[in-house]
Amino acid sequence: MVRDDIKLSIEQAMAAAQAGGALPDIEWPAVEVLRPKQTGHGDYSTNVAMVASAAARKAGGNVNPRAIAQAIADHLPADGPIGSVEIAGPGFINIFLADEWLRRQVPKIVEAGSSFGNIDQGRGQHWQVEYVSANPTGPLHYGGARNAAIGDALANVLEAAGYTVQREFYVNDAGNQFNIFAATLYARYAQLLGRDEPIPEDGYAGDYMIDYAQGLVDEYGDRFLTMEKSAAITELKVLGEEIVLAALQAQLAKLGVHFDRWFREQSLYDSGLVDMVLEKLRVQGDLAERDGAIWFLASNYPKVEKDEVVIRTNGMPTYFASDIAYHYEKFAVRGFDRVINVWGVDHQGHVPRMAAVMTALGLDPGRLTIVLHGLVKLIRDGKEVKLSKRRGTIITIGEVVDEVGADATRFYLLSRGPESPIEFDMNLAVAESASNPVFYAQYSHARICSIAVMAPTKKVTPDFDNVALELLTDPAELTLIRKLLELEEQIETAVEKLSPHNLTFYSLELARSYNAFYRDCKVLDADAPALSNARMYLCEAARIGLAKTLALLGVSAPDSMYAEVEL
């Protein structure tokens, strides 16, 4: 990565300056290289001279930060990425990338193709991203779409950073909610067959339950009315789960989200893992009986105030019991190096308890990270739409995707930090979907593809084996290359912050750089074949960068935008 190379050069320059006596022999601060906001301040800049000056003052010396900066600058290598260096302001060292070096990066981008931007950070470590994990009791509502978009993009970005990633959906099919779901399904099924069977209290009133039941009627007729009600519900649990998981899968596919594994909570009971892990905790003294229930003594651990019930008075385990076993399974059985759980903030109270669970299981809590995201407040016709699966007042992902489009939806949901709450006005979203910024990035990609198609009619024949890179001298060309080279840093940032939304902004910046290039530099010119060839080569690099960025976000990179209009 360029930034790391520059950082290393600065460190070496500092050491060389010290060895040569140009700088005092003191303990140096860590070098930080950052990108200045002002373009006039270079591609990269470091404040190390200012920090070093303060350190020197503390050590009894008194060295002007600008003098330190100059001494460092004098020892920077002349070849490589660093073109020129300026000392500015109170002691900033501003570094400008060399044009010649920039041009040499274009072939590297084209040769890397879809792996362009990838960084070797994960070194094959096995990470898991668990996301969505909505209750399997009905269609996904809009809030689930945000979770899906974040989790999916996060997994993409981690893969680009060299991690081996598993995408997992945890299916809560063992709890009370799922029992109620099955009972509701039974009632709807019976009603469809003419029996007066009321929906259970706290049942799921949404019409989609009728659709699910209709599917059962179509396939099985009245079979489940001919048996004992409880036996019927037991069978409907299995069939209902299949139906609802298929529905979830279809909805998520609409958003372009796919999972490697659907992990069933019930399997933790079937395998005996829940009992095993609870026994382990009991032996360790992490469990206690109180008021007839079994509690996990979470308050013995840091930052946790309350204990948590694992076995209810009625002998039924809580979701928390299986959650403990589930996380034990992730680390101790499957051996993930790290696990990222994507949750809505409404689960925030659960976070410190999970750290306590990890510690109690003898696992490093640092291996489990919870990414919390703000909830989505849906506005329709000027009023907030309260989401409730029970009452059936939900707007599903499918509805949103149908109205707004998958690309626009994902892009919108990823255009802000996870912790930021989102107010989503459906009417506005539909009205604005045509001018959604996602199309700006996609349009640039389509434009590049269009140029390649147009080339023969302009009598330009690309020859990417013989590219005269030295002809790429226009400021717009060099700016575009600079912007492309940022991708690695953008991926690094997204991984570090576990938040991929910076990539949405990057895709727009890259598109903007391309459009500026397109404006200033005529690509197809039969009178200048060598220049046309070099520019087509640069176009291909830009196309690769745009396609890669959009792919990380889970957004398509179309060859043409015309099809969109015809819809």
Add this chain to the structure above:
RNA sequence: GCCCCUGUAGCUCAGAGGAUAGAGCAUCGGCCUCCGGAGCCGAGUGCACAGGUUCGAGUCCUGUCAGGGGCGCCA
């Protein structure tokens, strides 16, 4: 009451202690002898409030105010 998150342009939101705080939408004004005008160029308005730390604060700390969430033998 206690805990967490959020407060940046008219609106929706970016902003890794650094130099003159950005984008989209909206508004206003320009640009089609052009490889795709879903484009380009330009204009206006902003860090909730009050202290503090620092050479330097939108960013860190404390307090106030406002909005959201959590504090279940629900998940």
